[in-house]
Amino acid sequence: MLLTPCEDADDAGVLAYASSQATEAAFGAAFLLLQPSLTHYGRTGRTGFDRTTYIYPSRLVGASTEEMQRRVGRIVRELADLRHQLRKALGIGSDPRTTPRGWRGQIVRFSEAVRSQIDVAYGLIVTEPSYSSKERYQLVVPILDLQDYEQSELDVVVEGKAWLHALFGDPTPVALAIEMIQTVYHPTDVEAAALAIVDAETAARVDHRIAELFDL
Structure with missing residues (x-):
């Protein structure tokens, strides 16, 4: 639909x-x-x-x-x-800390099959905390290098964050590609999980942009 x-x-x-x-x-x-x-x-x-x-x-x-x-x-x-x-x-506006085993707000690396299909290695899980903890289908926002990607109006651009440095090891800004939101199947499509957790400010900006995309 x-x-x-x-x-x-x-x-x-x-x-x-x-x-x-x-x-x-x-x-x-x-x-x-x-x-x-x-x-x-x-x-x-x-x-x-x-x-x-x-x-x-x-x-x-x-x-x-x-x-x-x-x-x-x-x-x-x-x-x-x-x-x-x-x-x-x-899970817009939800606090993932209320569900300790929830994956919302975590950054994951996709499996080789997914990477080859969408040409993206990392994504931010935005599934609501309770269902995300079941490790079934996860809603993810792809994370793209701005050097190789033409920015869209709804993208959330991030730079200078500690989690970004820990993940990529360099100060290159990235875009959270809101309009590319999609689903991955946790058991087979997630190669490495809990690589980093986004900060509260970035999470709020992502929620705002997702709400704009779907007019919520």
Whole structure:
């Protein structure tokens, strides 16, 4: 399900994963449950689903406009609930210190398979603390070297932080690429975890930019 606007041909959007399975809901992931038999809008359209479906804003994926073939439905009455679940999944404003085993705010190195696919080595976990502690699907914001990357308006640029020096060993500024937010599967896609923890100021800036991206 598309969560961000895609108006131009070269736009990229962020989508939430949809499944008929309750697997991640059982692990505590944020979700919206749609039941097509109860969810219809008369002449204004339908959801596009033909069976009971779990929308998981706790699993996000990016896609270009050209990869989206056509619109098959939409939600109307459930939109407020979806936004609530999205905010919950992202843990915006939460304090990871309240969940000792939570991974939110931690920087990880991706597996070789992920690195070769997205050409990024590190990411910041932004999954809400409780579900992140289950080490299932993690929402991550890629960390990019500004020397090799054209900065976007929503990016959070960081320099001079102790965790940045500890991670990279040099003062090169980096960008937390908010619009590239995506999902990795902790057991196979995270090669090294807890490499560093971002500072509170950077975490707050990331939360603010993510809220802007999804208009939360």
